[in-house]
Amino acid sequence: MSTIGILGGGQLARMLALAAVPLGARVVALDPSASACAGSVAQVLQADYDDQEALARFAEQIDVATFDFENVPAASAALLAGQRPVFPAPEALATSQDRLSEKSLFTEVGLATPTFATIDSLDALHQALEHTGLPAVLKTRRLGYDGKGQARLHRRADASTAWQALGSGRVPLILEAFVPFQRELSVIAVRGRDGDFRTWPLTRNWHDHGILALSVAPAEVSATLAEQAIGHARAIAERLDYVGVFALELFEHDGRLLGNEMAPRVHNSGHWTIEGAATSQFENHLRAVLGLPLGDTRLVEPCAMLNFIGQMPSRNKALAIPGLHWHDYGKRARPGRKLGHATVRAPDPARLQQRLAQAAQGLDHPAHAILAQSPAG
């Protein structure tokens, strides 16, 4: 039986472990936390990501390694790769860990990005604002997620506050123009060890306080735009010789696509694929890293995904909503923490809108306010 090692034992590892069981594979996760939520369905080795001795023991237990979390120290990924196959490869991980190399890659493959500049001093920040204009977003180049490591600048006078908030240059920073995009989209893509490349139908995403709140698939986009998005994802995957699932997050701005960032792992905006696609992102990630043939990524039925942040709604109330599927990550509630999600599925887009509205309202979910402003589609 194949054993897949996962660096990180959060909900992504948990859902990967659930997908591994029917495939006749098992998961061992390495996580610093004693209460990593993958622990209900997988063995968890509790250790820090830079604990070399633990990484060596981890490597001995597994056939292949992958990630639930991209901010693993590059040295740890490299150490592991010395002992076992690691997918995606540490080089691909490194590229997506740094917003500068990520944007350079986007540019190389012809994917436009918001105007950006690296920032190493407060003076440089002031100068860069000339190029990006306002508003703009100052971000740490590394280790950011869910809106963490970011500060928005609305006026030139915000520069020094933002500079200080992100550590006054103690970590590398990047300034990005804020794009008044019309829509946020993501491509969930997978590439096999043999180079086979597939994408799921495009997903439209809505964030709330910097954290994904709602995804709807398929996104209503023109065939041209969808082809462009898929083409960019394919070019990135091939450039990186990528193996496994990744997400490419895009802004749609005046009919053009801009590259926001990529996540080198299964992605929150692809959770709907469990119910809505012929093969889920979790199963295909496992198939890819195990060197098995990839599964069909076609849409089976349209879906909407609602994230539960900070607290779970009533399970009883939720399960009474037609077409709703419940995903409790078994985590302790904490403000701002992703505790679970629900996928609402329907036989057609019209009924999906009805069910999504019913779920958003019935569960008092931020999607209710989001949909009031911009109907899904």
Next chain:
Amino acid sequence: MSTIGILGGGQLARMLALAAVPLGARVVALDPSASACAGSVAQVLQADYDDQEALARFAEQIDVATFDFENVPAASAALLAGQRPVFPAPEALATSQDRLSEKSLFTEVGLATPTFATIDSLDALHQALEHTGLPAVLKTRRLGYDGKGQARLHRRADASTAWQALGSGRVPLILEAFVPFQRELSVIAVRGRDGDFRTWPLTRNWHDHGILALSVAPAEVSATLAEQAIGHARAIAERLDYVGVFALELFEHDGRLLGNEMAPRVHNSGHWTIEGAATSQFENHLRAVLGLPLGDTRLVEPCAMLNFIGQMPSRNKALAIPGLHWHDYGKRARPGRKLGHATVRAPDPARLQQRLAQAAQGLDHPAHAILAQSPAG
């Protein structure tokens, strides 16, 4: 978090445990075997089903109990029911454990059965053959499954051999007329604690050497026949005040339905619901026993299910077949043992037939010979 205790730790418990995780529930199984395959995803308490001390410890760890296996001693189910809610209730389990009380129940709800007679002597067997005619099947009233505890009689001269093969009256026996049925069908049904009753689309089944080999859903039956089948399942569920999933196995003979047997648990012929229905039989069984609202049982896409008996085919070969989903139970190979199954799903019945034929042939599965004789539908 709710903990569901399951008596039996086989593949049904394993698939129930997989469905429990997203619902925020967990499973503890009690099984006599040290290598019960539910152990990969659930805690397993190794003990005999009649170990009263172990049952008491088991009861302390769980909120509610259910079954992966119906041949649990009635006394053990009753003992457990004294400490925790048990679904289905021990009385319902007892009815379906005995082929005589099961057939009496069928008769009560207006479901015809093959002609039968209880047998307590070789003389009685000879007399009963006058009523049933030949061929006929002598069966143990209790503890039969997968063709075990059965002997077929083709000639009157087979009577004494069959009588001896089934223990010469040491266990209660029943003789049933062999019905030259056209089709075997099953209704997978679920009833909630609140009496909510639902069925999945009818399934057509094919057996090979007494073990289920192939199921196709939805079965192509007239609306009238489907309504009759569902009506019988509903009447049985209500008569037993049944809670949870059960299967009602039927023969279709000259346009009429005959009751074969019922299985008081999730059922092999309902495995296709994981991929093919809005809610799987496993999730709805858990929803029922936990007192949660039941999920939608509608068909999402037509499916065929191939059982793997005695040995698993090549995983690599199987996963290359379009629309094929792999379910390895993680069991050691042994002749006649159910080791796993594959579900083939397609957007429409025509493509399902193509894919099923491809899978049956490519995996050298008994379904290949079955389909050559009687095309699915």
